[in-house]
Amino acid sequence: MENLLVAENIYKRFGNFTALNNVSINIPKQSIFGLLGPNGAGKTTLLRIINQITMPDEGKVYLDGRALHPNDVAHIGYLPEERGLYKSMKVGEQALYLARLKGLSKSEAKERLRYWFKKFEMEGWWNKKIQELSKGMAQKVQFVITVLHRPKLLIFDEPFSGFDPVNANLIKDEILQLKEEGATILFSTHRMESVEELCDYIALIHRSNKLLDGKVSEIKKEYKSNTYEVGIDADDETSLHRDLENRFAIAPAKFKSIQDDLKLTIKLKDNETSNDLLRYLMPRARVNHFVEVIPSVNDIFIKTVTQNA
Amino acid sequence: MRNLRLIINREYLARVRNKTFIIMTFLSPLIFVGMIILIAYLSMLNSTEQKIIGIYDESEIFVAEFKDAEQVQYLDYSKKSLAEARKEVLENEYFGLIHISELDKETGKPEVEFLGKDSPGFGTVENIEKTISDKLTRDQLIAKGIDISEIDKAKASIDVEIQNFSGEQSSKMSNYIKMFFGGAAGYLLMMFIIIYGNMVMRSVIEEKTNRIIEIIVSSVKPFQLLLGKVLGTSLAGITQFTVWIILGTVLLLGVSSFLGIDPAQAQTPASAAINGAAQPEINQLVIDIMKLPYASLLSFFVIYFLGGYFLYSAIYAAIGAAVDSETDTQQFMFPIILPLILGIYVGFFSVVENPHGTVSTIFSIIPLTSPIVMLMRIPFGVPWWEIAISISILIATNFGVLWISAKIYRVGILMYGKKPTYKELFKWLKY
Numbered sequence: 001m002e003n004l005l006v007a008e009n010i011y012k013r014f015g016n017f018t019a020l021n022n023v024s025i026n027i028p029k030q031s032i033f034g035l036l037g038p039n040g041a042g043k044t045t046l047l048r049i050i051n052q053i054t055m056p057d058e059g060k061v062y063l064d065g066r067a068l069h070p071n072d073v074a075h076i077g078y079l080p081e082e083r084g085l086y087k088s089m090k091v092g093e094q095a096l097y098l099a100r101l102k103g104l105s106k107s108e109a110k111e112r113l114r115y116w117f118k119k120f121e122m123e124g125w126w127n128k129k130i131q132e133l134s135k136g137m138a139q140k141v142q143f144v145i146t147v148l149h150r151p152k153l154l155i156f157d158e159p160f161s162g163f164d165p166v167n168a169n170l171i172k173d174e175i176l177q178l179k180e181e182g183a184t185i186l187f188s189t190h191r192m193e194s195v196e197e198l199c200d201y202i203a204l205i206h207r208s209n210k211l212l213d214g215k216v217s218e219i220k221k222e223y224k225s226n227t228y229e230v231g232i233d234a235d236d237e238t239s240l241h242r243d244l245e246n247r248f249a250i251a252p253a254k255f256k257s258i259q260d261d262l263k264l265t266i267k268l269k270d271n272e273t274s275n276d277l278l279r280y281l282m283p284r285a286r287v288n289h290f291v292e293v294i295p296s297v298n299d300i301f302i303k304t305v306t307q308n309a
Numbered sequence: 310m311r312n313l314r315l316i317i318n319r320e321y322l323a324r325v326r327n328k329t330f331i332i333m334t335f336l337s338p339l340i341f342v343g344m345i346i347l348i349a350y351l352s353m354l355n356s357t358e359q360k361i362i363g364i365y366d367e368s369e370i371f372v373a374e375f376k377d378a379e380q381v382q383y384l385d386y387s388k389k390s391l392a393e394a395r396k397e398v399l400e401n402e403y404f405g406l407i408h409i410s411e412l413d414k415e416t417g418k419p420e421v422e423f424l425g426k427d428s429p430g431f432g433t434v435e436n437i438e439k440t441i442s443d444k445l446t447r448d449q450l451i452a453k454g455i456d457i458s459e460i461d462k463a464k465a466s467i468d469v470e471i472q473n474f475s476g477e478q479s480s481k482m483s484n485y486i487k488m489f490f491g492g493a494a495g496y497l498l499m500m501f502i503i504i505y506g507n508m509v510m511r512s513v514i515e516e517k518t519n520r521i522i523e524i525i526v527s528s529v530k531p532f533q534l535l536l537g538k539v540l541g542t543s544l545a546g547i548t549q550f551t552v553w554i555i556l557g558t559v560l561l562l563g564v565s566s567f568l569g570i571d572p573a574q575a576q577t578p579a580s581a582a583i584n585g586a587a588q589p590e591i592n593q594l595v596i597d598i599m600k601l602p603y604a605s606l607l608s609f610f611v612i613y614f615l616g617g618y619f620l621y622s623a624i625y626a627a628i629g630a631a632v633d634s635e636t637d638t639q640q641f642m643f644p645i646i647l648p649l650i651l652g653i654y655v656g657f658f659s660v661v662e663n664p665h666g667t668v669s670t671i672f673s674i675i676p677l678t679s680p681i682v683m684l685m686r687i688p689f690g691v692p693w694w695e696i697a698i699s700i701s702i703l704i705a706t707n708f709g710v711l712w713i714s715a716k717i718y719r720v721g722i723l724m725y726g727k728k729p730t731y732k733e734l735f736k737w738l739k740y
């Protein structure tokens with residue numbers, strides 16, 4: 001798949017502190033790309049470099065196959081982690097100003113703003129000052145401003161932090177819809193639930209280094225440990241348990257089921273498959289529950305970060 | 310360029326729509342004119358009030374020397390006793406009582422006391438001293454057998470007529486006028502720099518604390534934002550200045566026609582007191598005021614205002630970017646205020662003393678003080694090449710300072726938390 005954005009071997013130092021150490025990422029077109037990492041890992045610095053707010057010491061960024069150019073700001077929409085607007089400026093005027101800075105004409109910006117204001121039910125806000133709005137309302141305005149110029153690449157720094165659950169959901173749905181409409185989305189977060197739900201690709205940055213990147217499904221395949229979660233019923237559970245213990249590496253498991261059965265996680269050897277396990281279990285017990293244990297992004301995140309600590 | 314225009318536009322509107330700005334713009338000329346009227350009224354009040362001063366002269370040598378004048382009347386109490394004199398002055402609420410003792414045998418001088426509820430003004434005291442010492446001097450000269458009339462004849466009054474080499478005459482007063490105009494221009498410039506520099510700084514801090522800065526710099530270069538901010542604010546300054554000039558002129562004309570004063574005849578009390586013989590000098594004064602090179606004064610004011618304003622507001626912007634809140638700016642304000650104050654001091658002491666002396670000349674070339682000092686010197690006539698050097702250095706410094714400020718600004722606007730030290734600011738230049 002073609003990449004919309006490529007960052008190659010980015011280095012950035014602030015004095016003696018290295019914020020990014022040889023970080024490269026590739027973001028395929030029309031995908032949602034999650035940039036993960038603990039606080040202070042260098043995520044925001046990388047986003048700022050892509051936004052041309054900060055210049056990298058070394059390395060190059062390409063958008064659509066061409067080296068990033070100052071005019072490309074018109075193709076990028078950025079919602080920074082620390083959000084804010086001019087407090088004493090009117091909502092409409094402010095949105096127009098910021099949209100025009102991104103290259104929209106006045107009439108174009110006005111028309112699109114009307115559409116979004118209607119969609120988000122904020123029609124009455126045009127002449128209100130930001131300081132008269134609640135925080136959640138201001139965040140809606142901010143989101144509209146970010147997407148108004150229909151950028152190819154949308155960058156959200158911690159998009160769900162600070163949004164109340166209702167607005168967070170609204171934003172999530174909008175992100176998914178924007179992707180459907182052809183936008184590519186890059187967002188940084190340390191909240192794993194949203195990654196699980198939204199991301200097609202991820203990159204993990206820890207202490208200025210990229211530890212891991214790729215397609216979420218492939219990373220999960222790589223990190224799975226050939227472990228299965230089973231719920232089984234047998235006449236003599238204690239002897240079955242003993243047999244299993246001798247044959248496999250097992251551990252007690254917890255999951256919800258209506259059966260009062262034996263719940264275990266069973267780790268297979270590398271050369272064994274799920275069929276081998278089933279073949280072993282079927283003559284000995286009734287199999288009520290059989291699931292491969294797939295690591296969550298959270299597990300992968302914690303595992304990778306602690307490994308490299 | 311399109312974005313720069315958008316930014317200038319926004320910054321200009323943000324300043325001009327500000328309530329304080331509107332109030333200041335329209336109220337200041339009113340306050341200014343009101344003050345002038347108040348001062349004129351008060352001084353009129355003051356001068357119509359007649360002071361009554363009693364004199365108790367033990368030797369009765371001096372009492373005849375105190376002549377009643379428009380503002381003061383003297384009452385002779387020498388025939389009565391001191392206690393009586395005191396009582397009467399107190400009861401009638403007169404301004405005070407001058408007590409002159411007998412002449413001292415050894416020194417030949419009397420002791421003089423002034424008794425009063427309020428302490429007398431400087432002028433009053435000086436007048437008393439002069440009257441007594443003049444009389445005493447004359448008496449002593451006569452006692453030594455010197456003919457007073459000969460001395461009076463020998464006294465010469467010299468009036469220096471000032472002419473420049475092109476033969477234009479000017480009065481002594483004209484130097485005061487030049488001082489006044491130069492001083493006013495320099496002072497106004499300093500006020501403008503401080504007020505508008507602060508506006509720029511506050512606006513930078515506002516964007517930083519509002520956190521909108523990151524959104525804006527994702528659309529435009531920080532330098533563009535800095536430039537747009539400084540330019541937009543300067544336009545607001547020019548707007549305010551223009552409104553002041555127009556409103557001030559209209560108000561002054563309105564008030565003077567209302568009070569029935571012909572501006573050409575408006576004179577200071579001092580000059581009003583001068584009798585007909587001095588009339589040519591007053592005419593000369595009016596001519597001098599008319600003759601001041603207003604066009605060049607105004608254009609140099611605009612040039613130095615812009616040069617000085619850009620220089621200082623770039624520094625103000627860098628300071629705004631370096632800190633998180635206005636309270637943190639204090640430690641950085643000193644280096645800004647210092648040269649401004651220095652410029653004013655050099656202007657009011659050195660330039661007034663010697664407009665073309667070494668100190669004045671040097672400070673009118675150093676870019677941080679040149680706008681103020683040079684403006685004060687210009688009414689006295691400065692060679693064109695000195696102005697050219699001063700302006701060129703000012704412009705060159707502007708570029709240098711803008712470059713440094715832009716670097717600090719670029720890093721500072723994205724830095725939050727700890728208040729930076731000068732050392733850290735220096736490091737930012739290399740980021």
